[in-house]
Amino acid sequence: MDQRPLILVTNDDGITANGIRTLAEEMKAFGLVLVVAPDKPQSAMGHAITIHHYLRLQKLDLMEGVEAYACSGTPVDCVKLAIYEVIKGKPALLVSGINHGSNISINVLYSGTMSAAVEGALEGIPSIGFSLMDHDIDADFSLVRPIVRSVTANVLKNGIPKGACLNVNVPKASGEALKGVRICRQAWGNWEDDFETRRDPMGKDYYWMRGRFKDLDHGEDTDVWAVHNGYASVVPVQFDMTAHHAIAELNTWDHAH
């Protein structure tokens, strides 16, 4: 039996994306690689799971020495199917990505890549999401490789604090060297959306979502600051969403009930 640590690789751009290929290749140096990833793009699916439909799992050849499955569901579905159906156990490490496009700031909530990592953390698995701030189909993922190696080596050596996973974002720094890695907090920001209205041939309106990210945070300890200043950002992400600081104030409320 193979004694190498089992590493689960997933993403939200789908199993045919260049990013997951790069990530799976890098993971071969660290252990036995299993890929379970969506059979189609699942960007912005957040922590969605599939409960009103069945799921499919299709074995396929992705690359030599790697067991790979395409899954009909969301990134979180992929993690659940990998753990409870394919492995019937837990991998030593879960890596998600490499995402085409950034997952800094509030994007952590919308991102299927990061939700897969959060699901891993929920299961007690050391989990990392990697993203490159480049949406180009020919994005150069070689830039991310040293970061993937360094962060993965650290996680395998030190673990990740309980209840957290890592959100790693690498800026597109063509021609110019990355300055290094910064441990950050999630920047305060949001999306200002606007919908493009179009009219179909039947005369009915339909809407395309468009948005512009607005950074509302002037801190220099944020992920937004880091990637815009030439650093890869590493944010520890937790799944306890309690606003603990708000509990005392809410306990002053009067509930005449």
Added chain:
Amino acid sequence: MDQRPLILVTNDDGITANGIRTLAEEMKAFGLVLVVAPDKPQSAMGHAITIHHYLRLQKLDLMEGVEAYACSGTPVDCVKLAIYEVIKGKPALLVSGINHGSNISINVLYSGTMSAAVEGALEGIPSIGFSLMDHDIDADFSLVRPIVRSVTANVLKNGIPKGACLNVNVPKASGEALKGVRICRQAWGNWEDDFETRRDPMGKDYYWMRGRFKDLDHGEDTDVWAVHNGYASVVPVQFDMTAHHAIAELNTWDHAH
């Protein structure tokens, strides 16, 4: 012009669900009600948004004195469309639900109902998600009405601490009075999934997700404890997912880069 506060009502069970009808009715006492809700069930969609498809918005008659739209997208899409297309501004309050089934503990991550409330919080709108721990199609939502009134009145009077929304869960307490409202933290727990494998007529396997929630938290200050002891739980939920406690430890890592 109507000077009453504008209240946006949404959910994840869809615009035809009983829970949203109860919630919209209750909101009429507090202001002018606008409903924008999914045109079909969108449970467990988490914070998913629709970026690979267009969206539809269909005006319909839901109840007297209420403007209502069915939206083809997710609960978070509904919030975005309501703010940026229907209102072209922000409501004074956002309420989501009443959900059929609980959103305690880690379910806050999977829940479309709660993700809609989180999206409201992101936009700086006081936002509340309500859930009744009863999946029955004939669930008795009258039990939730006094809680809806009390929490809503408090939110309109006191606001919600910045960066948070409220996750309100009401136990099914037929015949027995609710003991009151408890301000809680999110319990530590997760889902142990198991997939039911079936074979289609072509001989290919498919999988249905099933799960069993596992409470791993012995605290008496959690939402799980509250609802199992006859209280409605109120958890303040934030969208800063940074595991701030982990930053110092991660800063000891060596990134030879």
